[in-house]
Amino acid sequence: MSAHCVYHFLCLSIFFALFAVTISTKLSLDDVVERLIEVETKLKESEREIGILQETTLLQKEVIENQEIRIQSLETELAGHRDIISAGREKAADTTQEIKDLHDKPRIVFPKRTPQETKLKHQRESSKNRIRPLRHVDRVGVAFTAYLDHDGEYGTQQVIKFNKVITNEGNGYNQYTGVFTCPHAGMYMFTFFIGERSDTEGIKQMLADLVVNETVKMSAVAETKHATEDAQGGNTVILRLQQGDSVYIYSDGENHHVEGNVRLTSFTGLYLYP
Numbered sequence: 001m002s003a004h005c006v007y008h009f010l011c012l013s014i015f016f017a018l019f020a021v022t023i024s025t026k027l028s029l030d031d032v033v034e035r036l037i038e039v040e041t042k043l044k045e046s047e048r049e050i051g052i053l054q055e056t057t058l059l060q061k062e063v064i065e066n067q068e069i070r071i072q073s074l075e076t077e078l079a080g081h082r083d084i085i086s087a088g089r090e091k092a093a094d095t096t097q098e099i100k101d102l103h104d105k106p107r108i109v110f111p112k113r114t115p116q117e118t119k120l121k122h123q124r125e126s127s128k129n130r131i132r133p134l135r136h137v138d139r140v141g142v143a144f145t146a147y148l149d150h151d152g153e154y155g156t157q158q159v160i161k162f163n164k165v166i167t168n169e170g171n172g173y174n175q176y177t178g179v180f181t182c183p184h185a186g187m188y189m190f191t192f193f194i195g196e197r198s199d200t201e202g203i204k205q206m207l208a209d210l211v212v213n214e215t216v217k218m219s220a221v222a223e224t225k226h227a228t229e230d231a232q233g234g235n236t237v238i239l240r241l242q243q244g245d246s247v248y249i250y251s252d253g254e255n256h257h258v259e260g261n262v263r264l265t266s267f268t269g270l271y272l273y274p
Helices: 003-025 029-106 115-130
Strands: 144-149 152-154 164-169 179-181 187-196 204-212 213-222 230-241 246-251 256-258 265-271
Touching: 152 213, 164 230, 187 204, 187 246, 187 256, 204 230
Parallel strands: none
Antiparallel strands: 144 164, 144 265, 152 256, 179 246, 187 230, 187 265, 204 213, 204 246, 213 230
């Protein structure tokens, strides 16, 4: 039963009660009307308080739901960090076992060389030194590709966290922060694409920047002119990085909508040479 129905029911009940009292006590009509006005005023105040309590309850419920969503997000992120720590511990255990195995291997004792063998060895080493390679190439594998698997709204200088990783050789990219941390100094190539889908008529733009240590190095734009129109923009840059440099993509503007549920938004990096 709604508060409005309760209100009318109480009014009728009180009216008949007062009518009965009037008959039994012979109250005047003015007294009855005055009492009815007092009762009606109190009922209206009660109805207003009930409405306020209902609104407060709805607000508290919404706050609790938002907190539950936030807690679930933090639990998911924590689980990802735990997986990374667990993988690191397993890798450290494997490395420790390899070192132990190397220590346990018996040492090979080579026979003493004759003077003639020593002379031949020096001749071979001298010959190798005369043929020097033109350039030493550090064969370190560093490459990653990640994409965004959901739509998102972004503000100025908000980092886009490409949360789905396809490749991450060298473990330089962090899917939880969206930042690539350079593991080895050298020359790198980066490519990024931004997808946008407009929900209104008129020109809408999504601007994005590739940033190295808080310095913008390259930009891209995706622009739509009609509702339900899809657009994609991207760019490529080759940079020399130092070990520990941070590279990431962020939104260059307010109220930018990024489309990610069809794999239009991606970030790729590749180590080229020292």
